[in-house]
Amino acid sequence: MSQDDETQESSEQVEASSSGDQLLPQLVAHLREHRAKLRDEWASRIRDAHLLEAMTPQEMSAETTSVYDNYVEVLETGSVEALQHYARDLSERIIPRGVETHEVVGIVLLLRDVLARSLFEKYQRDFGLLNRILDAYEPAANRIANTVAVSFVDERERVIRQQQDAIRELSTPVLPVRERLLILPIIGVLDGERARQLTEQLLSGIRTHRAKVVVIDITGAPEVDETVANHLVQTVDASRLMGASVIITGLSPTIAQTLVTIGVDLSKMNTIGDLQGGLEEAERLLGFTVTRKAVTDGS
Amino acid sequence: MSTARVPDEPAQPGGAVDVAALIPMLRRIVAARVGEHPAAEDLVQETLVRVLEAEDRIEPGMIEPYAIATARNVMATMWRRKDSESRNRHRALDPSVPDEAEDVVVASEEQSAINEALRRLTDREREVLLAHEISGQATRSLAEDSGSTAGAVAAQLKRTRARLRVEYLLALEHTEPPTDECRPVLLALSSADRRRQREVDAGRHLLECDLCAKLSQPLLGRGPLRDNEIHVAISADPDIVAARQAARELAIRAGFSGADLTMLATAVSEVARNIVRFARSGEVTIELVDGPRAGIHVVARDTGPGIDDVEVALKDGFSTYDGLGLGLPGARRLMDEFNIVSEPGHGTTVTMTKWFDKKGTA
Amino acid sequence: MNSGPALVSILRQGDTLVASVHTALDDSEMVRFQNDLVSRIGEHRARGVIIDVAALDVIDSFASRTLRSIADIARLRGAVTVIVGIQPEVAFSMVRLGMDMGDVPTSLDLEEGLAYLARVNGRAAGGRRG
Numbered sequence: 140m141s142q143d144d145e146t147q148e149s150s151e152q153v154e155a156s157s158s159g160d161q162l163l164p165q166l167v168a169h170l171r172e173h174r175a176k177l178r179d180e181w182a183s184r185i186r187d188a189h190l191l192e193a194m195t196p197q198e199m200s201a202e203t204t205s206v207y208d209n210y211v212e213v214l215e216t217g218s219v220e221a222l223q224h225y226a227r228d229l230s231e232r233i234i235p236r237g238v239e240t241h242e243v244v245g246i247v248l249l250l251r252d253v254l255a256r257s258l259f260e261k262y263q264r265d266f267g268l269l270n271r272i273l274d275a276y277e278p279a280a281n282r283i284a285n286t287v288a289v290s291f292v293d294e295r296e297r298v299i300r301q302q303q304d305a306i307r308e309l310s311t312p313v314l315p316v317r318e319r320l321l322i323l324p325i326i327g328v329l330d331g332e333r334a335r336q337l338t339e340q341l342l343s344g345i346r347t348h349r350a351k352v353v354v355i356d357i358t359g360a361p362e363v364d365e366t367v368a369n370h371l372v373q374t375v376d377a378s379r380l381m382g383a384s385v386i387i388t389g390l391s392p393t394i395a396q397t398l399v400t401i402g403v404d405l406s407k408m409n410t411i412g413d414l415q416g417g418l419e420e421a422e423r424l425l426g427f428t429v430t431r432k433a434v435t436d437g438s
Numbered sequence: 439m440s441t442a443r444v445p446d447e448p449a450q451p452g453g454a455v456d457v458a459a460l461i462p463m464l465r466r467i468v469a470a471r472v473g474e475h476p477a478a479e480d481l482v483q484e485t486l487v488r489v490l491e492a493e494d495r496i497e498p499g500m501i502e503p504y505a506i507a508t509a510r511n512v513m514a515t516m517w518r519r520k521d522s523e524s525r526n527r528h529r530a531l532d533p534s535v536p537d538e539a540e541d542v543v544v545a546s547e548e549q550s551a552i553n554e555a556l557r558r559l560t561d562r563e564r565e566v567l568l569a570h571e572i573s574g575q576a577t578r579s580l581a582e583d584s585g586s587t588a589g590a591v592a593a594q595l596k597r598t599r600a601r602l603r604v605e606y607l608l609a610l611e612h613t614e615p616p617t618d619e620c621r622p623v624l625l626a627l628s629s630a631d632r633r634r635q636r637e638v639d640a641g642r643h644l645l646e647c648d649l650c651a652k653l654s655q656p657l658l659g660r661g662p663l664r665d666n667e668i669h670v671a672i673s674a675d676p677d678i679v680a681a682r683q684a685a686r687e688l689a690i691r692a693g694f695s696g697a698d699l700t701m702l703a704t705a706v707s708e709v710a711r712n713i714v715r716f717a718r719s720g721e722v723t724i725e726l727v728d729g730p731r732a733g734i735h736v737v738a739r740d741t742g743p744g745i746d747d748v749e750v751a752l753k754d755g756f757s758t759y760d761g762l763g764l765g766l767p768g769a770r771r772l773m774d775e776f777n778i779v780s781e782p783g784h785g786t787t788v789t790m791t792k793w794f795d796k797k798g799t800a
Numbered sequence: 801m802n803s804g805p806a807l808v809s810i811l812r813q814g815d816t817l818v819a820s821v822h823t824a825l826d827d828s829e830m831v832r833f834q835n836d837l838v839s840r841i842g843e844h845r846a847r848g849v850i851i852d853v854a855a856l857d858v859i860d861s862f863a864s865r866t867l868r869s870i871a872d873i874a875r876l877r878g879a880v881t882v883i884v885g886i887q888p889e890v891a892f893s894m895v896r897l898g899m900d901m902g903d904v905p906t907s908l909d910l911e912e913g914l915a916y917l918a919r920v921n922g923r924a925a926g927g928r929r930g
Contacts (some may be wrong), residue, residue: 212878241580244569278557281564285556288568339696349908376900377891382884382907675826681823682858700858700889704897709861711827765861768897 162275164276167215169261170254172248181246181253190245193236210250214279219286226290234298243291244284251280279380313344319351320421322414323384326359334370341374345383352421353378356414358389368397375408385409387401388417457486457493458781460505468507479722480515483739483787485509490779492658492788496640497632503641504658505650539677547610555605565596566591580713581756600629619643627657666692666726671718672710672740681710681722689734692726694794702734702792709738709788712765717742717785732794733774741785748780806832810840815919816848817841817879818910822855830866838873839889846879848917852910854885864899880920882906884913 170177182203185191191199206229208224225407230243257275262269309368314322323341341353355371357363363371375385386409398405464482472478489505496504556564566580580591604624608615615621623643626634635641644651649752668688670681682703689699706722713720720740745751752767766788770776773790780786807829810819819837841849843850851867853859859867869882886894894900907913 241569241583248565281557281561282553284565285553311772335697338892339888342697342891346888346908349912351908351912373892373895376895377888379892380886380891380901380906381888382886382909382912417602675828679824679826682860686857697889697892700887700893701896703858704860704893708857708897711860711862764903768861768899770895771898772896 142279153156162272163214163279166258166272166276167211170211170214170260173257174207174211177257178203178252181207181250184253185246186251188245190249191233191238193238194233201310204232205229206246206250210254210283213283213286214276217279219282222283222427223290224288227294229293230291234295239245240288240292240295244288247284247287251284251405313340313348314343315348315350316418317426318351320418321345321348321353322356322418323357324359325352326428327361327433329360329363329367331366331370334367334374338370338374338377342377342381345378349382352386352424353415354386354388354414354421356388356417357391357394358414360394362391363394363397365397365401366402368401370401372398372401372403372408384409386417386420386424388414452615457490457501457779460489460502461484461781461784463502464505464509467506468513471513477516479741479785480739481512482507482739483785484512485600486779487737487739487787488512488655490777495630495632496627497635498697500641500644503644504654507644507654511652513656551606551609554609555602558605558609559598559599559601563594563601566595567598567602568687597629600625603628603657604653607656611653613649615647615649617647620647623647623650624653624657627654630658668724670710670722670724672713672722672738673720675714678707678710678714681724682707685722685724685734685736688724688726689792692732692734692794694734695794698792698794701772702736705772705790705792706736706738708765708769708772709736709790712786712788713738713740713742716740716745720785727791733791735791736773738788738791739785740787744782744784744786745778745780746782748778751780752778808836810836810837812840812844812846813845813867814841815844815921816850816914817844817846818850818852820852820855824856824858825863830863834870837870841874841877846874847921849874849879849881850910850917851881851883851912852885852913853883853890854887856890857887857895859886859890859894859899861897861899864894864897865902868904871901880905880917882913882916884909890919894916 182199183223185199185203194202205225209225213219213222233243239359253274258272259269262272312324314324316322321341321344323337323344325337329337341355344350344355355374357371371387375387378385388411390410390412395410398408409420411420461482464485465478468478468481468485472481485505485508488502488508492504492508493501530744548775556567559567566584584591594786604621607624613623619638620643622634622638623640625631626638626640644654666688668684670677670684672678672681685706686699686703694702706724710722711720717740720738720742723734723737723739725737726735752770769788771791774790774793775791777789778786805922807823807825808821810817812818816841817837819833821833824835829844832890837849837851840846851870853867856863867883871883874881880904883901905916907916
């Protein structure tokens with residue numbers, strides 16, 4: 140390439156004339172000039188590293204071009220603001236596609252390396268100049284990597300928070316079955332954190348639905364450790380303080396054993412084998428006549 | 439004197455340091471500086487609390503030097519706080535209104551200190567830290583990338599973070615350590631590496647180097663004192679209500695909600711009542727903390743008669759005055775961390791924390 | 801009770817006393833409340849007492865115990881006490897603290913409390929159950 144020849148010839152001149160301030164413009168000009176080649180090389184490194192595989196080739200090409208241009212712009216202006224906006228925007232688009240943090244950090248670091256290598260090739264004959272060019276380039280490049288990573292992670296955290304809120308709502312439904320009666324079906328593994336959320340939802344559900352009876356059905360909970368069992372007992376007690384009776388259904392022998400182990404007096408808990416029986420008991424407590432008269436309710 | 443620690447925090451078996459043994463020495467140091475100042479005993483207590491908080495992170499031989507450095511820091515902080523306090527204080531509450539302009543300056547200084555600290559890491563350290571810190575899940579894939587194990591990457595990350603803390607504090611101070619010993623010592627403190635602390639003789643260094651003595655506090659203790667802190671003097675029944683309301687307000691500001699707020703307020707109510715009943719007067723300090731996680735830290739301190747047997751006092755149903763039996767054990771159950779130090783004849787200090795991020799607690 | 805806005809009000813409704821706590825009470829105020837209420841129970845020969853604590857954002861060990869002892873004393877004087885209006889977060893904190901209301905009945909709110917008293921004190925209240 141003619142550019143390279145020219146550089147070799149004039150490298151001494153360049154060195155003589157370039158104070159620190161002029162290094163970056165010189166660098167930027169180089170990166171602009173070889174934009175197409177460097178961008179392609181970067182794209183192929185991204186493919187080799189199996190990064191951003193969730194994106195189509197067209198998207199890749201469009202995004203890598205934008206990132207490249209933004210990158211060079213930051214080097215030129217020293218302001219990361221535009222890059223920040225772009226990075227946030229990009230993150231918003233690619234996060235739903237399942238792009239991971241390490242991929243985003245990875246591609247920016249790849250670009251940093253591709254560009255550094257091209258600078259190295261261009262200036263390798265003049266070690267002093269090369270050193271100064273890299274000194275100017277590296278902090279700026281690291282700052283860019285930092286900015287992109289932080290923007291991506293901020294955005295990702297925001298999305299995760301949103302999703303968590305949504306999941307939380309879904310996974311702990313407090314169902315008002317009929318007037319004054321709530322059912323809380325517990326499905327899946329309970330940990331301390333989820334047990335807490337459940338309790339808070341149940342207690343505030345008691346107030347909003349003016350519930351007098353609560354049926355907690357734990358048929359769908361595979362296991363309950365001591366912490367969660369304790370929590371269950373506290374939930375029952377707290378519900379009582381709010382004036383609601385609690386019926387627990389679907390208590391497996393293992394969970395019953397756990398409760399006994401931590402010193403719970405099961406006779407003080409209203410436990411009933413299955414949900415159907417629990418609902419009948421609830422109706423009895425509420426003072427409604429059991430609707431299905433076929434069942435003889437003697438005793 | 440006896441100390442008791444809640445079991446959720448892994449205690450050091452047999453490693454309980456006899457902090458009481460420090461008291462006479464601390465009294466001498468404080469008296470030498472402030473004389474018969476009425477706050478002298480508070481300063482000693484404050485120092486003890488901080489030493490206790492750092493106890494897990496320092497090797498036993500360093501306890502004494504660290505206590506001395508801490509006492510000096512605590513006294514310096516008191517003088518600094520004094521004039522702002524005399525301006526703001528009205529009766530019991532001191533809600534330390536944050537100065538916005540100042541906050542902005544502080545924030546931008548912190549930002550540039552962080553950038554500077556990041557810059558001082560090696561490229562590799564920075565890459566791994568950025569790629570991980572942030573995503574939280576990448577340890578394994580980082581290990582794959584570098585052909586290493588997840589454990590090794592985690593250890594490397596731990597070292598990097600420790601370095602980052604040190605460099606951050608140095609950048610914030612706009613200073614370079616005066617001796618070659620400083621960085622290794624600071625690093626050993628920051629990483630809570632007791633073996634290294636012994637190797638570099640960190641204790642002796644703290645006594646000789648003012649800069650490191652000063653930095654030892656944020657590296658080992660709670661971090662520098664900030665405006666996010668409320669003091670409520672406790673001497674009568676209404677102060678109990680004032681203390682718990684102050685705690686609630688601060689916690690709302692920190693983003694607490696729901697049952698957490700009520701649990702915190704209830705626990706504060708219990709420890710404040712203990713002061714009124716047992717000691718007649720004392721103080722409750724409520725403080726926002728952001729490390730290792732965001733939370734509310736409560737210190738209830740009195741100079742009353744003390745509790746003879748803290749273990750017994752923490753048992754349900756223990757009662758030393760009519761009807762009480764749930765105050766301390768109850769407060770312990772309401773909070774995530776709980777610690778009590780009592781010295782018969784000199785007073786009791788309860789420290790407790792509620793974390794905002796609940797991961798891993800019940 | 802006191803000068804300033806009333807911290808507590810005690811109203812009579814037939815043979816029932818309805819006591820509402822309007823704001824956070826400190827321990828001495830709590831004790832004063834207990835004394836006032838107990839003497840009113842005697843004065844009015846009340847058969848039922850409702851204590852509405854909906855305005856309390858904290859019920860700590862002292863408050864719990866005071867409420868229970870009011871209920872105990874009332875029982876000795878022939879009155880049934882119902883505590884109503886315990887807030888969800890307060891209920892949970894009380895349980896964590898290790899306090900409960902013992903045998904003292906609790907209801908969701910005033911309406912429920914009155915219905916409960918009507919039931920146990922043997923008067924028809926809409927005939928929910930036969």
